Amino acid sequence: IVDSDPVYYPGVMGDMERRVHEITTSVNVRLPEAWASTAKYQFVKDDIDFNKVGNNQQDADRHRISGTLSGPIGERLFAYLMGAYEYYRLNTPTASPGGNLWSLAEQRFDFNGDYFLVACNFHYHVTKAISAYLSYQATISIGDNRNALNEGATGFKYDLNKTTSLGARYQVFNFRDNRDVDGGWDDDYYGQGMAFGLKKALG
Numbered sequence: 001i002v003d004s005d006p007v008y009y010p011g012v013m014g015d016m017e018r019r020v021h022e023i024t025t026s027v028n029v030r031l032p033e034a035w036a037s038t039a040k041y042q043f044v045k046d047d048i049d050f051n052k053v054g055n056n057q058q059d060a061d062r063h064r065i066s067g068t069l070s071g072p073i074g075e076r077l078f079a080y081l082m083g084a085y086e087y088y089r090l091n092t093p094t095a096s097p098g099g100n101l102w103s104l105a106e107q108r109f110d111f112n113g114d115y116f117l118v119a120c121n122f123h124y125h126v127t128k129a130i131s132a133y134l135s136y137q138a139t140i141s142i143g144d145n146r147n148a149l150n151e152g153a154t155g156f157k158y159d160l161n162k163t164t165s166l167g168a169r170y171q172v173f174n175f176r177d178n179r180d181v182d183g184g185w186d187d188d189y190y191g192q193g194m195a196f197g198l199k200k201a202l203g
Contacts, residue, residue: 018046018048021045022042036070040065043062062086064086068082076124077125080121115141128159134153138151146177148174155168163201167199168196172192
């Protein structure tokens with residue numbers, strides 16, 4: 001609350017102006033045996049200014065590189081593989097009390113939010129009407145907020161007719177907080193869930 005009091009830092013910041021610029025480029029490559037691959041690069045520049053302190057008060061720059069590889073394995077199995085890495089830097093004048101892992105840099109306090117993820121999905125046609133799938137994804141934060149999220153899911157779909165299908169999905173996950181902070185976080189969460197659905201196309 002005191003942050004908004006004019007006698008405390010940062011006080012009343014005034015009007016905010018935000019400017020976001022994004023550049024994206026990608027290339028698609030068709031491989032033998034009906035396989036395909038995509039490589040993509042994205043750059044996002046996110047700047048926030050306040051009347052009180054002038055320009056460039058919060059700069060969030062993100063460089064994201066990702067790639068996919070997909071194709072059939074035999075007649076009934078289809079595979080999809082994906083990987084990505086994001087270089088994320090946040091420059092901000094916020095004065096951190098030191099309870100989290102903000103790291104000193106050229107500005108007062110900067111934040112490193114780098115992460116990478118890998119994912120795979122396998123889809124198998126059991127019969128013409130029944131299909132099953134298995135998927136896995138790992139998201140690993142390697143910046144100041146170090147943590148790991150692992151997710152796995154499996155399920156099936158049964159086509160009753162051309163417009164109606166039944167489905168079921170089972171999912172498990174594990175989240176691990178790996179920050180080495182005084183007092184220790186060491187959060188380790190597990191979870192699971194089951195869902196059923198009926199899908200019908202109208203019209």
